[in-house]
Amino acid sequence: MTRYVTVEPDLLYDGIRVLDGGKLTFDESGTLVDPSQILDDVSTTHLRFRNKAIVPGFVNSHSHAFQRLIRGRTHEKAALREDFWSWRQMMMTAVSQLTPEELYQVTYLAFVEMLLAGYTTVGEFHYIHRQPDGSPYDESNYLGKIVIQAALDAGIRIVLLRTATCRSGFANTPAEGGQRRFVEPDPEQIFNDLECLQNYLRRTDDPCSRMGVAPHSIRAVGASELVRFHAWAEKNHISFHIHAAEQPAEVEASLTHTGLRPVEYLANLGVLSKITTLVHATHVNQYEIDRIADTQTTVCVCPTTEADLGDGLLPAGLMAQKRIPMALGSDSQAIIDPFCEMRMLETGERLRTGQRICLGGPSAHDNGTSLTMPEHLMRSGTVAGSRSLHPNVVENPSLLRPGLPADFVVVDLHHPSLVGCSRATLIPSLVLHGAAGAVTDVWVQGKRRVSDKTHRGYNRGVQNFLTVCRRLFETP
Ligand SMILES: [Zn+2]
Incomplete structure (x- = not known):
């Protein structure tokens, strides 16, 4: 029956x-x-x-779950100027020490916290692939599979955005510290790993685990590989995510090395498209906004993280006018709260412009129906996120329809x-x-993962997380 x-x-x-x-x-x-x-x-x-x-359910389109580990540990002023780059150094130190088992435990608890907050899908921008000394694991997708398992064990829907970092930066100097775990210099090996991961997901055939392709940034992946990764994602009908224009220094470096601003550069390569999500797009000019809009590219805004890191405020009002879909992500896990992310998309624009009721208007979804500002924010937290992670709309889990x-x-x-x-x-x-x-x-x-504010794995997850904290932060 x-x-x-x-x-x-x-x-x-x-x-x-x-x-x-x-x-x-x-x-x-x-x-x-x-x-x-x-x-x-x-x-x-x-x-x-x-x-x-x-x-x-809310969709968290951009997450680095393991960064939950350094929450509360990055607020001491040790230098005259603290910014994104000094925070990044702290994050790299944590990365360089995590064992695979610890990566699982930290990731698991972050996913449980997401579920308790109302997220039902996470796009995990997964970029730790190698051992601390930079050598590969016997199984190249070893850590990616651990992250997928953590999601399935916690009960959250995951799109593993398999990240490619082919070089340490524009200058291609040898990777140091935590970055040794990210850099995989041979793109052919990465393509091979993408194929293997896709076959693995097909074999396991769990409706709650999918993948996307995510070149880390234009500084980490060269032009020809960016084009090839995008083509691979297009061929396989999966999403293509990339960090872009989060920091002014990143725009400066792009101008120096390519002669173009980051989004301008990506537009020229032809990798802005319906399957593409630009993560952050904080520092963009009108020309770049127009290219994002023309190509129906999604922007993933991470308001709580961008505020925490002092990244700046994107021109959300201009993007809304251009009907650019804006998804949302918890990114560094400074805060895991979809309501807070939705709110800050609007309130950030209020602070930037000195006006109220900034977003809303004709939508990128709903056949151009005009949305109120609150409806627009709700779409950002749900439908835009689904579109960003599942270009195949048949799987869109953000509408409650038969x-x-x-x-x-x-x-x-x-x-x-x-x-x-x-x-x-x-x-x-x-x-x-x-x-x-x-x-x-x-x-x-259809599975009840949180019941009356309780997740059945929470207490065990907390104990395991605290064990990791003790080893990493309290060792004499
Ligand atoms: Zn990120």
Whole structure:
């Protein structure tokens, strides 16, 4: 007998509109179904969520999960000027010491924290591939598979963005410290590893694990390889992600070595496209914004990390006017809270322009329908992220519609941040005032991963994470 589950909250946001008293029904495979199509001979579990709302699961399009390890450890002023580059040094030191087992433990807890906060999908920009001395593991995808396993064990949907770092920088000096674990000088080996990883994912055939291709940045991968990686992603119908224009120094280096700004350079190479996501795109000019828009490229903004690192503010209002899809990522894990990321996309623009209600307008999605500012933010946290990670829209898990995966989040309407919100104010309340603490339950592919604010692996995950912290930070 086929089993179904029906969930019924007070308010249901299906990704497009808020319904009073809507229901969701899904089958054993974790796929949403139309209740009117269900035959009589079935068993249905009915769950009623009073004083709760259900919304699509949030998508974290850019994550380096292991960086959760250095949270709280990078705020001491040791030099006259602390910036992204001194933070990066701290991150590299941590990278150089992690064992594969420790990478699993740190990554696992970061993924659990994401689930507790309402993320149901993570795009993990995975760039640690080698041993601390720079030599390869016997199995080149060893660490990538560990990260995928951590996601599946935690229960979050993952797109492993398999990163390529072919050189240490424009000058191609020998890699040092933690960077030795990233650099793989032979692109042919990377293509081979991409093929192997894809075959592995096909064999395991888990609907919650997919891959994308992610050249680290223009300083780490040369022009001809960038074009080849993009072509490989296009051929395989998967996403292509790259860091671009996060820091002014990066723009300067690009001008020095290529004569072009980073996004201009990528546009000239022809690698801006529907499958491409530019991570950050903080320092871009009007010409570059126009190229991003012309090519329907997605931008992934990481507001809490960009604020933490002092990266700057991207021209979000101009991008919204150009209908550029803006996805969101927790990046360095300074904060793991999708509500905070959505809010800061708008409030950053308010600080930059001195105005209110900055985003919204005709959308890159919904056939150009005009969106309110809160709707725009909600799309950034969900649909734009899905588009960024799953160019194959059939798998888009951000709309709660029959045929799509049951990835959704229950929020407590009696949480202090939300008390008093109604059907009309649910979305503005969530995106501008809500908090991860309002999330009570989370389903991914029809499986309940967070139940009444509890993830079953949390306590064990904390103990293992603390063991890693003790070894790395408390060794005399
Ligand atoms: Zn990043």
